[in-house]
Amino acid sequence: MKRIPRRDKLKIYGDILRILYSEAREEKIVLTRVQLKTNVPFDRLKIYLTELEDLGLIQQEPKLGLTEKGKQYLADYEKVLDFMKRMGLTYS
Amino acid sequence: MDILTLNLLDALLDAFSAAVCAALVWFMIKPYRFTGERRYVGLPLAFSFLTASYILGFVSYFESIPTVDVIRWLSLFSQSYAFAFLAVTYYFSNKQEEKIQLPLNIFYAAILSAIAISYIVIFVPPSFAWPDFKTGDDYMRAFNIICLSYVAIHTLRSHASKPDAKTIWIPLSYILFDFTQYSFLIWSLDSSFSAFVGAHFLRIAGLLIFLYVAYQTFYKSKEEYPKKVIE
Numbered sequence: 001m002k003r004i005p006r007r008d009k010l011k012i013y014g015d016i017l018r019i020l021y022s023e024a025r026e027e028k029i030v031l032t033r034v035q036l037k038t039n040v041p042f043d044r045l046k047i048y049l050t051e052l053e054d055l056g057l058i059q060q061e062p063k064l065g066l067t068e069k070g071k072q073y074l075a076d077y078e079k080v081l082d083f084m085k086r087m088g089l090t091y092s
Numbered sequence: 093m094d095i096l097t098l099n100l101l102d103a104l105l106d107a108f109s110a111a112v113c114a115a116l117v118w119f120m121i122k123p124y125r126f127t128g129e130r131r132y133v134g135l136p137l138a139f140s141f142l143t144a145s146y147i148l149g150f151v152s153y154f155e156s157i158p159t160v161d162v163i164r165w166l167s168l169f170s171q172s173y174a175f176a177f178l179a180v181t182y183y184f185s186n187k188q189e190e191k192i193q194l195p196l197n198i199f200y201a202a203i204l205s206a207i208a209i210s211y212i213v214i215f216v217p218p219s220f221a222w223p224d225f226k227t228g229d230d231y232m233r234a235f236n237i238i239c240l241s242y243v244a245i246h247t248l249r250s251h252a253s254k255p256d257a258k259t260i261w262i263p264l265s266y267i268l269f270d271f272t273q274y275s276f277l278i279w280s281l282d283s284s285f286s287a288f289v290g291a292h293f294l295r296i297a298g299l300l301i302f303l304y305v306a307y308q309t310f311y312k313s314k315e316e317y318p319k320k321v322i323e
Contacts, residue, residue, distance in 0.1 A: 008189065010117030010127060021318050074318040080126040083119070083309040087135075087262050090186040091127065 011091075013041060013057075015082075016048055017074045020058060021066050029064045098288065103153030105292045110146035111140050112299040119306035129189050134181030141174035160212055162317060164225055167211050172232045175239035176203060182246045226280060233277040240270040261305050268298035 019037045023029045035045050052058045057070035066074065084091050121136040135174055148167035152160050182197050184192050244266040251259045275291035 018318065077126070078318055079129060079310055080122050082258075083306065084123050085256075086258050086305050086309060087123075088185075088250040088259065089123065089132070089135075089183070090250070091123075 012038065012048060013052060014074070014077050016045075016052065017057060017066060017070055017077070020064065021071065021074055024065050031064075098285075099153055102288075102292070103150050104232045106146045106149035106153070106294060106303070109295060109299055110143050110150060112296075112303055113143040113146060116302050117143060118305060119310065123311075130200075131181060131184040131189065131192060132185075134184075138174045138177035139223040140175065140183065141170045145170035145174060152198070161225070165228070166211070167212050168225075168229060168232050169207075171237055172239075173203065173207055175236045175243075179239040179242050182243050185246075230277060230280055233273050233280065237270060237277070238275040240266055240273060244270055261301050265301040265305075268301070270292045272298065 001030070015038045016034065019034050020029065023034070030047065035042050036046065040048065049058065049060065049064075051068070053060055056067060057073055059065060059067055079089060117136050117139045120139045124130075124136060126130040145167045148163050148170065151157065152167060154160070157163065179269045180203075184196060244263055247259075247263040247266055251263055272291045272295040275287045275294060278287040279291060
């Protein structure tokens with residue numbers, strides 16, 4: 001059986017932000033779908049969302065989504081990942 | 093071309109390389125700053141040592157400096173440490189962070205000891221009976237070729253596993269660096285003028301490719317960030 005590499009918190013945060021960003025055009029973001037796409041247990045997803053909200057990267061009210069700071073963080077995160085990919089470095 | 097003109101060309105290209113390398117340190121530190129993983133710290137360290145090496149190479153042009161021989165040795169060592177850091181960064185890059193703590197600590201301890209010892213030996217008399225500079229230079233170039241070949245193969249394999257037009261530039265750049273060292277070795281062995289000029293040309297080309305890739309990623313990318321598409 002293929003082992004799924006363990007993700008660190010930074011990568012999980014990145015995955016959650018990316019999914020929330022892509023789901024932004026939906027009228028309502030369904031947490032179960034986010035959970036399925038990020039592949040983290042529901043209770044832990046709730047903890048991560050609270051942490052991301054405390055960091056000012058997402059808002060949960062009135063609608064779950066990224067703040068401007070969150071969008072900027074995601075853009076920086078993707079740029080660094082892109083740079084590492086171009087450099088031939090693996091980030092697992 | 094006479095030897096004075098060659099030395100001046102060498103010094104000017106060293107100064108230019110140092111400026112490009114210093115700019116690259118700014119970009120190379122980003123993966124470490126963002127991920128906080130120590131395995132990526134070798135990247136900015138490598139380019140810092142390269143910068144130091146080129147600055148020292150430029151300074152050694154001024155033959156009137158009393159410590160010019162020491163400066164040449166320092167430049168040589170700094171360059172080899174840079175390539176050692178690069179090789180180790182790439183070696184550990186595809187391994188799980190939590191599994192590499194001990195080997196990474198051992199490597200950093202070893203290389204820091206080697207740096208300290210080599211610099212102390214260069215600076216503090218009585219010094220060891222060093223081989224003449226040319227012989228030392230040849231050995232160091234051979235070591236650099238081994239390190240750079242490893243990095244070039246690693247990045248080429250990474251590109252081959254997921255071919256993408258964007259990821260071919262860096263392997264190419266490392267290959268140019270590798271040929272630079274080879275050309276300097278040829279220059280050292282048979283004083284071939286074309287090898288000397290070629291080495292400088294290849295090095296500048298390699299550095300400019302690094303700068304191009306970094307600048308494209310962070311400032312001029314045609315891609316929109318954050319990306320819209322989810323795989």
